[in-house]
Amino acid sequence: MNSLPIGVFDSGIGGLTVVNAIQEHLPHENIVYVGDTARVPYGSRSPGTVTEYATQIAAYLEHTGVKEILIACNTASAVALDAVAARTALPVSGVIVPGAEAALKLNGSAPIGVLATRATITSDAYRHAIEHLEPAAEVVSVATPLLVPLIEEDCMDEPFTMKVLQHYFEPSRLHECDALILGCTHYPLLADQIARVFGRPVADTPTATALALAESLRRHDAFTDSSETGSLSVLLTDDADRSLGIVSRRLGVRITETRKIDLSELAAPENGPSGSPTA
């Protein structure tokens, strides 16, 4: 059991920000990552659709043999974590609670800001997690849907990306906040630019998530016994495109293999994993 990989999934390739932190903090663990690139984005979809996709992927991962499931996607963590956990006996975790905890550690008494997709903001998952941990905390939430395409197009350093950030920050109450949650898988890739506009600390959700995963493995006595560097299989539901190269290069993530899986395998995981090398 301990030698099984950790199953991580996301709507696309942004969840590699979380994988990168896992590779840093749990370097010997093997990881199987599913990126649902054929059905990305999740952030503009309904909770019902995201839940259907997330439960399919979790069932697929369970069927392929993983010891724990981590939902790296904020949108899926926000709307589907309970449904995924209800359908598997494996430990399941997400990114919302670690992100909320990391922000509360940075926070004084001012509100905590959250930037995320529309679906995550509408779910109020971060607000609920923060209020559960600190009932007096105030939360300022802003949907920032333009940021994912800018990151996937490698426009992080373009002047117009700063303008888009200002477009979101200036009319909002984010300037009253003293900590910020980057509530979307991709946003850590824009952390420097966001920190420049925000001027205050930004919570490191990927690191907090990797450390929470390590704690879960410890609780379940599930650390790998291997002292080799862990492998990373990236399974995508569509052909790999240039955004995989952009994100993985920017992060420096170590990918062992990339394969395409067919959506029909997600819908019926008992058919078993196959996969062909992607372009």
Ligand code: DGL
């Ligand atoms: N992975 C999604 C998230 O973290 C962002 C991309 C999408 O909208 O699917 O919310």
